[in-house]
Amino acid sequence: MEVAGLIYFCYTICITPAKDRRLPMIKNIVILGAGFGGLRVALNVEADIRRYLRGSTPEAEEWKVILIDRNPYHLYYPKLYDIAVPEGAEPSPAIEIREILKGTRVEFVQGEVQRVDCKARVVEVTPSPDLRSSSPEGVEDGPSERRPRGGKGEGLSYEYLVLALGADTDFFGIEGLQEYGCTLKSVSDAQKIRTMIEQFLKVPDKKLEIMIGGAGATGVEVAAELAHLFRNISRDRWSVTIVEALPRILSMFPLALSQYAHLRLERLGVHLMLDTCIKKVDSAHSREIATSPTAPRNDGAVIEVILAPRPLKPGEKEEELTCEFLPEHEKLVRADLLLWAGGIRPNPLMAQCGLPVDKKGRVEVDEHMAVRNLENVFAIGDNAFLLDPVMKQPVPAIAQAALLEAKIVAENITATIKGRLMKLYPFPKFPAIVPLGNKDAVALVGTHVVRGFSAWFLRQAADFRYYNSILPWWRAIKLCFFR
Template identity: 40%
Template sequence: MEDTNRKRIVILGAGFGGLSTAKRLVKELGMPDGHEIVVVDKCSHHLYRPWLYEVATGDAPEETLKVGIATPFEDIRTHLAPKRIRVEYQEVVGIDWGARAVELADDRKLPFDHLVVALGASPSFFGIEGLERHGLPMYSLRDALTVHRKLEDLLGAKRRNEIPFVRVVVGGAGPTGVEFACELAEFMRKQVRKKRIGAAEYSIEMVEASPRPLGMLDKEMSGWARKRLEKLGLKLLLDTCIKGAHKDHVVLAPRPLKEGETEDMLVCDFKKEREKEVTTDLLVWCGGFQANPVVAKLGLPVDARGRIEVDEHLRVRGKDGVWAVGDCATIVDPSSKRPVPQLAQAAIHQAATAARNIAATLMGKPPVPYAFPAMHTVVPMGGAWGIAQVFGLRLKGRIVWPIRLAADVRYFLKTLPLGSAWKLIRAPLTTFRRNNL
């Protein structure tokens, strides 16, 4: 006889939000229990994005991956099996709301009682001409490997004198762009030391639409970032937008003026010319993210940027038993009136609330509202140097590296058995040293 109390909770996505929800649910429900948890992801590995740069700009990406950098575990199924969580490696393509079932790419339907959507984001190209075709994003493992291969190809071509100069343009000077550009600068310095390229034979330019890098930080901290970028030899093109991307060049323009602004206020150094062409051998796009496009096919309420609208309990508006966490959801902080930033730390935090509320609902208890945590900012800026805003402190320099490492260690200790976490903590120390020294 079917146990009608037994409910199936389906979690879409095994990234930071989905994986944390699954694990937290086991804790909340006290498994083994009558309920069933199923996680669906199109990939079999869990991607640890904060270390993705090490793959793109490290010396040996294959080795880097082997020790678990960027992919702390290769097989999510094996990882979750001891918790009795079922994992389906399938692409989610839609939801049949009549049957309350998730539609999978292999034509199967997976019925659910509760559904957690944690499908993450994707790079946004903002409709800029040619950008999706000619710009390489830094989002997935494949992206990082493609950037690495392209860099190696360019260094090879330079060495064979097939090209006179290597010119890299990085679009966006937010945390992703800044961290990538700094790691790239370190990588290129290392290539100079290895005599693979001359110090005057390459350039890295950063294009940023706002007047300062890391614009989400205060002016002083942003000033620290600027100095560091300049020290690393990066050229900053501020108040500047990419208007179009082509095979061998980008077209730049001063950013559009806001109400009340005049052209003199822009720090763009070619504002009088209106447009400028910059030749480029490699364009890496770190300029923004949008909701995962599959979200638009799920029949859920979304905001103007395609992110799922949830209430204060992280329940999708108007959908009973459906929850959303992480980058695919839009959660507005009532005190700042701004959406919670798209960060792993936010996704993990939301996962805890969603899991708690699902468990509460199953036990007939009221859900709790999502409490907005203080977000910490740590931006590594090449080697062991970085800037951070943590617990009200503003820091710069090498002191930031152990703070960043502590955040990584905390995640691994929470996510992995002690032995595997320790291996993962030790291995990167060697890899980072090799990549950064």
């Protein structure tokens, strides 16, 4: 029987015309963005296809997972401040995407997403700016990596699309802030801050004045690390100031957590200016030229910041504000470095492509993380707007939420391919940890506030857990503890 079957198979191959022996049409699962959520979707979907579809359905080999990002690396944002604060050797929170995807069949495309056409189911990708100069045509890429050729856009069709492009910094229209301030969103941002601080440490008589706009987790964490770095330097030579428009720092967390962080920062020597807004930012040299064209040039790094009390809420009295310069209503201060950590906004591409967005530009999704009124399109992370029906608050734009959303989306893509029902987002409460320098931190776990070394240890465990989810255990240990 086996011989007869083999003869029949050879006979059908020989008599079937070549034009009828076509390869199956490839169906692409395209993920835009290799951040926390996008990378996790790519890894989970590819693993699910290998585990559940291959061998169980004849269409299994038709599916291809494509991950698109402008950078060749995945950035672990919680460790960016390690680069910015020059204490010890300079670490790198950037991990090559090729290293993460090793051993998988995920195809990585390094390029810039220009347009999403949901009607035609096509994504247009062009080479990233750095690729146009560093990657000439004809250069061969790795087996799991592909780059758009030339300067024109490459159209990628998709069967499923996941929007995970992350967020941009929101400067809230503050004059001069984007031009003269800096952010902490990339490795280059962190290296610029590190270079300025290293130069300061080499000059014995110079005073360094650093201002941080925003007292969320990033602003508080960086301020604490900087103050700890300067702990052995006279406070006459440095100042770290946080400017926050709300009446307390870490306002998104319970009061007990906020109070502990407040006291910790004050002990470290950080100056807190609450109920205070940044109104305008300018170069100190620009003002000197405007008032006196013959004035000698000041240090180009020095900037001037105009501060003002925050606007009053309905029924609120001015005396209720904790702003320290209420009688003047405006204050001019100078700083060598202004770090803006005051907020984010969704990627503007979402609204430009005609996707359903809310008033802030976030893509509206249902409880399956599927974009409303669009078939086989999902959105996660900072791009997505999903309202918690119980708390009446949107799902927070944090890494833990993005990772859970990615898990749900990966399972839902596999479920729809297999004709099964999709899963719902469970709306959990996420723990939060804010490092405060020198192995100190504060954490919210459920309803409990954890302080000190215990909270710091929880943060190290969380870092290792994430690294170990995308890399071999020995590599995760090296990144966490031996950098």
